[in-house]
Amino acid sequence: VLNVPGYSVWPLIGSIGAFLITSSSVFWWHNGFSWLFLVSFFVVLGTMFFWWRDIVNEGFLGNHTVSFNSYLQSGIILFILSEVVFFGSFFWGFFHMCWAPAEELGFCWPPYSFEEVIIDPFSVPLLNTIILLSSGVTVTACHFFILVSENNNNWFLGAVFWGVTIFLGVVFLFLQVEEYAESYLSFNSSVYGSAFFILTGFHGLHVTIGAIALSVVFFRFLTKSFSNFDHVGFEGAAWYWHFVDVVWLFLFIFVYWLGAPV
Amino acid sequence: PITGKLTAPPYDPRFPNMNKTRMCWQNFVDYHRCVNKFGEEHKPCAWFQWVYKKICPNEWHERWQERVDDDAFAGRLK
Numbered sequence: 110v111l112n113v114p115g116y117s118v119w120p121l122i123g124s125i126g127a128f129l130i131t132s133s134s135v136f137w138w139h140n141g142f143s144w145l146f147l148v149s150f151f152v153v154l155g156t157m158f159f160w161w162r163d164i165v166n167e168g169f170l171g172n173h174t175v176s177f178n179s180y181l182q183s184g185i186i187l188f189i190l191s192e193v194v195f196f197g198s199f200f201w202g203f204f205h206m207c208w209a210p211a212e213e214l215g216f217c218w219p220p221y222s223f224e225e226v227i228i229d230p231f232s233v234p235l236l237n238t239i240i241l242l243s244s245g246v247t248v249t250a251c252h253f254f255i256l257v258s259e260n261n262n263n264w265f266l267g268a269v270f271w272g273v274t275i276f277l278g279v280v281f282l283f284l285q286v287e288e289y290a291e292s293y294l295s296f297n298s299s300v301y302g303s304a305f306f307i308l309t310g311f312h313g314l315h316v317t318i319g320a321i322a323l324s325v326v327f328f329r330f331l332t333k334s335f336s337n338f339d340h341v342g343f344e345g346a347a348w349y350w351h352f353v354d355v356v357w358l359f360l361f362i363f364v365y366w367l368g369a370p371v
Numbered sequence: 372p373i374t375g376k377l378t379a380p381p382y383d384p385r386f387p388n389m390n391k392t393r394m395c396w397q398n399f400v401d402y403h404r405c406v407n408k409f410g411e412e413h414k415p416c417a418w419f420q421w422v423y424k425k426i427c428p429n430e431w432h433e434r435w436q437e438r439v440d441d442d443a444f445a446g447r448l449k
Contacts (some may be wrong), residue, residue: 212396215445222445 112177114167119160126152165334165342178341185345189352192315196356199311200363203304207368213299219369220301226293227301230365233288237281238361241354244277248323248347255330258337264330271327274350278320285313308364312356319353322346380422395427396446399435403448 129149137143207218215221254267326346386394402419438444
């Protein structure tokens with residue numbers, strides 16, 4: 110007998126909300142602000158809250174056996190895969206432009222006369238790379254301390270590394286915001302600016318989402334929802350954080366460094 | 372301009388493909404670089420102009436010429 114929880118209304122509502130968010134965004138870009146966007150944004154946010162609250166409550170009811178947890182992990186991995194192809198589409202556009210530059214750019218990449226506006230990859234972006242790689246290390250260390258703690262004893266070191274991870278994520282975001290504010294490059298600085306900002310902008314959004322996920326899971330950890338063998342929520346947040354780190358590595362190598370020779 | 376010729380620009384092995392966009396652009400750019408370096412009266416520069424006027428669509432080289440006059444052309448002409 111498979112351990113399957115009961116029917117839930119949230120997948121349907123979540124998918125309606127996701128569809129409305131994307132289509133109302135397109136309507137916004139063409140026709141001006143759309144209230145439907147605000148409504149659908151809160152629908153999606155609410156779905157996240159209620160759906161995952163249901164999962165947490167099912168866990169307290171005893172549904173989260175070891176084999177059941179593998180289903181939850183598969184779901185999380187599939188979601189991260191969908192994010193991979195989401196970023197893949199923007200990377201495709203970027204490579205399409207930079208490997209065969211068009212006449213309007215002067216048949217060169219970066220576009221003609223862009224030398225002064227591109228960001229030096231070995232100043233702040235390199236620092237950001239080090240920050241994110243270190244946060245990957247600290248989140249793994251945190252996982253280790255959770256695994257070796259018993260009955261939530263010796264959890265203190267896990268909590269410390271957890272806090273450091275979130276702190277590093279916030280520092281990264283702060284540095285990116287500073288870069289955006291100080292840069293002479295803008296979204297409509299030809300296709301170079303568009304590609305750069307859509308990639309780094311969505312990446313920053315995903316770092317924000319990852320930091321929020323880690324914070325929520327931290328709160329659950331501090332309120333003793335996890336044990337050293339059942340912490341799927343933490344693993345999901347940690348995987349998401351590693352995914353965000355890998356996307357940044359691709360960004361740093363192909364967009365900041367190789368895509369902008371000086 | 373070279374008068375009396377009824378031929379087309381010769382095969383340029385730098386641009387072997389059927390799509391001659393790059394050949395048009397390169398000759399346009401080379402004409403302006405030639406003129407900027409050696410002056411408008413320099414006869415060999417007229418070769419590049421003949422080539423690009425023959426193979427470029429008029430829309431293209433007229434649009435680029437407007438941009439050159441506005442100092443807004445996306446290419447190094449100096």
